Amino acid sequence: KKAVTAATLLRAKQSDEKIVWLTAYDAVSAQIAEAAGAEVLLVGDSLGMVSLGFDSTLPVTLDHMIHHTAAVVRGRSHAWVVCDLPFGSYQKSKQQAFESSVRVLQESGCDAVKIEGGEHMAETIEFLSERGIAVVAHIGLTPQSVKKFGSYGKRGKSEGEQKQLTRDARTVSGAGAVALVLENIPADLANAITAHVEIPTVGIGAGIDCDAQVLVWNDLLGISESNPPFAPAYANVRETMTDAISRWAADVKGGVFPK
Numbered sequence: 001k002k003a004v005t006a007a008t009l010l011r012a013k014q015s016d017e018k019i020v021w022l023t024a025y026d027a028v029s030a031q032i033a034e035a036a037g038a039e040v041l042l043v044g045d046s047l048g049m050v051s052l053g054f055d056s057t058l059p060v061t062l063d064h065m066i067h068h069t070a071a072v073v074r075g076r077s078h079a080w081v082v083c084d085l086p087f088g089s090y091q092k093s094k095q096q097a098f099e100s101s102v103r104v105l106q107e108s109g110c111d112a113v114k115i116e117g118g119e120h121m122a123e124t125i126e127f128l129s130e131r132g133i134a135v136v137a138h139i140g141l142t143p144q145s146v147k148k149f150g151s152y153g154k155r156g157k158s159e160g161e162q163k164q165l166t167r168d169a170r171t172v173s174g175a176g177a178v179a180l181v182l183e184n185i186p187a188d189l190a191n192a193i194t195a196h197v198e199i200p201t202v203g204i205g206a207g208i209d210c211d212a213q214v215l216v217w218n219d220l221l222g223i224s225e226s227n228p229p230f231a232p233a234y235a236n237v238r239e240t241m242t243d244a245i246s247r248w249a250a251d252v253k254g255g256v257f258p259k
């Protein structure tokens with residue numbers, strides 16, 4: 001199969017072909033996701049919550065992200081791999097963002113970095129983009145700002161917020177971002193943004209009109225203890241794993257394993 005690139009994603013938008021993104025955190029999930037049709041593997045900093053046991057994404061470090069992204073890259077064959085820059089690794093200055101991106105790209109071998117923020121990150125996105133780095137932007141619900149907002153609730157509910165998000169989308173696109181994640185915003189706003197920016201939008205809780213969709217691995221497979229309302233589980237893998245382990249544990253306790 002041909003390798004997916006930033007150009008593939010742009011062409012897909014232009015020809016109205018939907019693109020499948022999924023998070024992945026290690027080599028085996030990368031292999032399974034890709035074999036099942038995921039075209040972009042996002043090593044999200046959701047890693048902190050779904051795999052590392054933190055209660056937000058704030059404690060995730062660049063070293064954590066590189067460790068897991070390198071595993072995803074080893075597991076993929078043709079998918080495009082994007083690594084989230086974690087909290088504190090890019091907000092200080094565009095130079096800091098550049099240094100963090102270089103570490104991620106060189107030490108993991110991934111294809112792109114993702115940063116949270118709109119208009120206020122445009123200068124940084126432009127700085128990275130001009131230096132040849134593929135940058136994905138992420139606006140709407142931005143979990144690294146949860147302490148400021150106080151919740152993981154929907155964004156873009158007021159007219160003022162909708163205007164700002166529209167401006168954010170236009171600005172990051174103009175700054176050279178190659179794709180734009182829209183998280184937990186009204187479907188009609190995501191539709192308008194998707195129609196008005198040239199770069200592909202990737203929706204999560206942002207309605208059906210985005211150019212691509214992304215879900216968190218653990219939510220899609222029913223491994224999470226609970227899912228956000230916009231992330232339906234397509235399987236009940238937590239139950240399947242619990243059942244297998246408990247039947248084996250009972251066999252060991254009962255002295256009937258190995259048979």
Ligand code: KIV
Binds near residue numbers: 023044047084138214
């Ligand atoms: O960290 C993550 O998994 C993400 C996606 C939900 C977009 O940023």
Ligand code: NA
Binds near residue numbers: 044045046084
């Ligand atoms: Na993230």
